[in-house]
Amino acid sequence: MANPESYRPAPGTIPTEPGVYKFRDSSGRVVYVGKAKNLRARLNNYFQPPAQLHPRTRQMVSTAASVEWTVVASEVEALQLEYTWIKRFDPWFNVMYRDDKTYPMLAVSVGERFPRAFFYRGPRRKGVRYFGPYSHAWAVRETLDLLTRVFPIRTCSNGVYNRHQSLGRPCLLGYIDKCSAPCVGRVDEAEYDEIVRGFMAFLSGRTDTVVKELTRRMNDAAAALEFEKAARLRDDLEAVNKVMERQTVVLGGDTDADLIAFDTDELEAAVQIFIVRGGRIRAQRGWVVEKTGDEPGSRERLEEGQADPALPSLVRDFLVQYYSDAVERVNEEKAEDARLAASKVRRRGVDQESVAAPAPPVPVPHEILVCDEPAEAPEVAELLCELRGAAVDVRVPQRGDKAALMQTVKRNASEALHQHKLKRVGDLTARSQALKDIQDALGMDEAPLRMECTDISHIQGTDVVASLVVFEDGLPKKSDYRRYRIKEAAGEGRSDDVGSIAEVTRRRFKRYNDDKLANPDEEAGAMMFAEEAAEVEATSTRRFAYPPQLFIVDGGKPQVNAAQAVFDELGIVDVRLIGLAKRLEEVWVPEDDEPVILPRNSDGLYLLQQIRDEAHRFAITYHRQQRSKRMRASALDGVPGLGPARRSDLVKHFGSVKKVKEASVEQIQEVKGVGPKLAEVIFAHLHKDDPLPGPGGMN
Structure with a gap:
């Protein structure tokens, strides 16, 4: 690890103009790219005393061995250059909203002579056009099954295609008219291209044209007394309408907009985007990424209902990266389509316009609705206008249908972050690793199979309550949760979080000591733990199985010292005590002047964070009940x-x-x-x- 002072630029050598900077490691690899309105002011922040830096920023400046910068003419140029360098160098410490590898998509192999449609998951490849992503695999397969009635594109693998081509007879789908059977020459290449173009045009959102054309052909067939053909076209029209019904109508019929919302905690951010075209939700995508710690406000504590001060910079970075990637991808698809069209012209000797694939949809819509205004909003809007080639309206919806839909997107982001956390702690291997990480970080002889955590909740000293949550084997044990009303350390508009922590700790472990003295021959697993009804609001009257190996208080060194004083007073020596400071996710132990810093990707840190968040949730819930009860008095x-x-x-x-x-x-x-x-x-x-x-x- 390098000492940041060893490569700190000399005073006065960093310019004060806007620009983009790169941190490189000892091998010359770029580990971080950033931008700044004022390079000197921004870069000087990285060379503060290490204890004042965010853990991830501290790790980055220790990994780096040099820093360099490029001055640009404007902040818009800085945004563009930052994106270009992130794309080029793929720095480890930058947030990267990469393409989802889990969402199912519909793919069309436009690079083949007779393209096929198929279900696909994975990274994008050249010569393939992708549509989606869809929320469920069954939705992709059902959409494909319905559309092949109208656009009989082949869905078979190349092996099946070659086999039936050699046999001279089509497969079952060819016999039931769900494939145009190009393998046996039922349609020529030009006719098949028309089918593929119609299929891709429909998936690109141009559904009205398809519906009008099918309706016209059905009416013409009926007028010509070709009733069988008219009935077949009627069934095709019903299939198209069924596909369209799966796309929920949420806004006006001419609305093209993307709705983007975030949910964050101290470590990670979840983003969800709903893509609305023609008033219908065409697709939904989501990412969960680790925060860099370089965002403004990353060091500040997030309270219940408080907006993340780092959110504007997260929104800005997402807009620049997502839409720049989208435009780059569409340009690549257009170039690939032009190359394929030229190849077909040379092979078949026809007009290029007749073989050109439908143009990909415009990746930057007219409206981009966000949950929070991005940092440097005018510069971001200007960049998006350049990418679109027309005006782009970036704003936060305030009322009406768009604001209501934004709330839905926010709920999806919150649920995605919650499920991401549960996935980590719900896996047996991850839980075992988390307990091992905590054991190693704290130097414990055994893994903490039972952990308890307490948190305080109040509003300006009124209705001061505390929670005590219990985790066993890395999972919550809700039957042992306890709730307290703080009496001594708070009340009548007076609150003392440190004193409240001491009071809860004393009440919890005084009862433990009393029971231990009253039942000296019983194992800890049979000890009674209960509070008088006037003192404790308990979720059940069950006994605690055994005392915790690890007791966690929500807070930093003052809270830990207060709890340790209670431990000393009561003679508690068989329980390890720590505090988890929310500001930087630091683990404080009573005997140390410096906190223990767990790696940000540590399973142990995720488990500690989940325990602390659960204690916070439980305390908030009880506080609201007490406040509501008082207001109803x-x-x-x-x-x-x-x-x-x-x-x-x-x-x-x-x-x-x-x-x-x-x-x-x-x-x-x-x-x-x-x-x-x-x-x-x-x-x-x-x-x-x-x-x-x-x-x-x-x-």
């Missing part, structure tokens, strides 16, 4: 002898609790079911805090 709740039904009758009779308080005893007595004695109790309860009458007598 009524001045009538504590009246002796007044049940829910009579409370409801009182409010209905007077219209509000305020009007009940203004009523006299006689007026309260008029309510059905309220007698003179109860009316006096209600009146006294509602006026118990009123000031006493003055010396002049009763008010």
